[in-house]
Amino acid sequence: MSSTQKTLIKLCVVLLLSGSALFLPDMLPEGLINPIQARVVALFIFAALMWILEVIPIWTTSVAVIALALFTTSNYSLKCFKPKRFDQTQVNAIVDKVLDKDSCPILHTAFVEIPDPTDEDPEHKKLITPVEDLKANIKETLNKKGQLTSDDIYATITTNVLKYSDNCILGSKTEKSKVAKLEEVIKSPNSTPEEKANAEKWIPMYKQAAVELQKDCAEFNTPEIRSAIKDIKIINLTQQKSIFATFADPIILLFLGGFFLADAATKYRLDINLARVLLKPFGTNPKYVLLGLMSVTAVFSMFMSNTATAAMMLALLTPVLALFKPEDRGRAAFALCIPIGANVGGIGTPIGTPPNAIALKFMQDIGLDVSFGKWMAFGIPFVIVMLFIAWVLLLKMFPISQPSLDLSKELKGKFLKTPKAIVVYITFIITILMWVIPKEYHGLDSNSVAVIPIAVFSITGVITKKDLKNMSWDVLWLVAGGFALGVALSETNLAKDMINAIPFGDWSSTILLIAASCICLFMATFMSHTATAALLVPILGGVASAMLAAGSMTNAGAVVLLVTVAFASSLGMALPISTPPNAMAYATGHIEQKGMAVSGTILCIVGLVITILMMVGLGAMGFFG
DSSP states (O other): HHHHHHHHHHHHHHHHHHGGGGGGHSSSSSTTOOOHHHHHHHHHHHHHHHHHSSOOOOHHHHHHHHHHHHHHSTOOOOOGGGGOOOOOOHHHHHHHSSOOOOOOGGGSOOOOOOOOOTOOOTTTTOOOHHHHHHHHHHHHHHHSSSSOOOHHHHHHHHHHHHHHHHHHHHHOOSSSSSSHHHHHHHHHHOOOOOHHHHHHHHHHHHHHHHHHHHHHHHHSSSHHHHHHTTTTOOOOOOHHHHGGGGGOOOHHHHHHHHHHHHHHHHHTTHHHHHHHHHGGGGOOOHHHHHHHHHHHHHHHHHTHHHHHHHHHHHHHHHHHHHHHHHTOOOHHHHHHHHHHHHHHGGGGGSSSHHHHHHHHHHHHHTTOOOHHHHHHHHHHHHHHHHHHHHHHHHHHHHHOOOOOOOOGGTTTOOOSSOOOOOOOOHHHHHHHHHHHSOOGGOOOOOOHHHHHHHHHHHHHTOHHHHHTTTTTTTHHHHHHHHHHHHHHHHTTTTHHHHHHHGGGGGGGGHOOOOOOHHHHHHHHHSHHHOOOOOOHHHHHHHHHHHHHTTSOOOOOHHHHOOOOOOOOHHOOOTTTTTTTHHHHHHHTTOOOOHHHHHHHHHHHHHHHHHHHHHHHHHHHTTTTT
């Protein structure tokens, strides 16, 4: 079977399974899920299967998710998919209750067949009743709003009623008043006596209706009506702007700032020179050189792409590995230390790996502030502990026979002293310091600080148009797809309804934490870490938000949950397919899959246990407030 046939079969399976979710409203008990939420379930299944099976590159799946969310769930969907945003029946019932026939009968009386002077269709003579006109205006106004609350609905209804009452007498800027139109009928030589008589009859009634309408507005403020407005079911709040905004989310710019730093460091050999300086203290003893390589890789991975870091370090290591004898198992240790350092090191900072950025975004969305420096305060100690454990494990599993290694021969060069290189050094130092120093001292959050290297390197020509084209835009689009999925889950109320259906309030936060992190680790072992986080973090962010609202989880508990899931996403490194650094290291031919699986599995489990104990401990100590 050819690769094209396999791809088509996978695609058919994905479309069949995701498409079947569209029938959930008919298959499940009535009212459990609405059609718009069924579309989001189908979108979620589509994304999960496409990311797992990799029918197309994972970043293109994210683009498809954004497009489908726009076309099927937003306020600018295709006409055939146009979703309802709220229960119109409930709104109409409230309008009818206040503007009842007894207090304002004219509003419930159909007009006589008076031709509208502005109507181009001579056959169209019957005018709509004012109440239906009001309902249509209210519906249109509510559909335009970005967010809907009971206060928004109350203000919209009362404003439209008052506006209509004013228009009855005064008219508006865009339309003549109803009274003015009737007066034109009276003055028109083309009007029949019957039409003029009807117009004279309706004019005083209209003026009286305007007065009654203003009086009736007071009735909207009664507890009964307020309660009815509060009970209106909001079906969908997904806005086109919300989905498009995922491309330019502040976290995306935070990541882009990291890309600018990484590319500038590589272009002006800052990475190679730093590696030479950082590795020098580790001497020539192979055991300590191993620790040095892993540590330097981890440091670079905190600010550069894990994949780019691994590629660079493996390229430096290639001539070194050639020095080992064929029977020396130490080659595997050196080859494995690079992906381990890259995978673990990325955990240390919010920009080190996409799962961190995704978790940070959803924490910010629910009002939890974890600064760049605070993340590093717990992230870097975790990285140090994990690197030490990994070092000991590699030495035990793959004993090194090589007596000595001198990497100084492979890492030659000096720090550049050109003006642009100096700009890179200064900008690098300033950006890192401002990320680490709490924003209370300088006023900028991590996202804003990330704009500094983007602006400086662009203005000074450090990063050119050609460099810009070569950046990892696919990673940014992949992350944006996860954000769009989160928007769809949240603004269609699917996440809220799912959470309300599960008694999370009765659950222990610890059990939820362990279950979520284990599921995340399992998924991350077999699929992209970013895709794993993009799928799970939006759901768990909704869970945390609901439990915060219910009082069954503290702010610290929510931070612990989301950070632990982000860490678990990055710890999935047991197989060559788990991460690109693993795949590149495996491709060197110095590692057996069994060795990678055993060492990776041990580090996964140990890392997850340490993560849970560390985060629970920090939460109990009040580290997160």
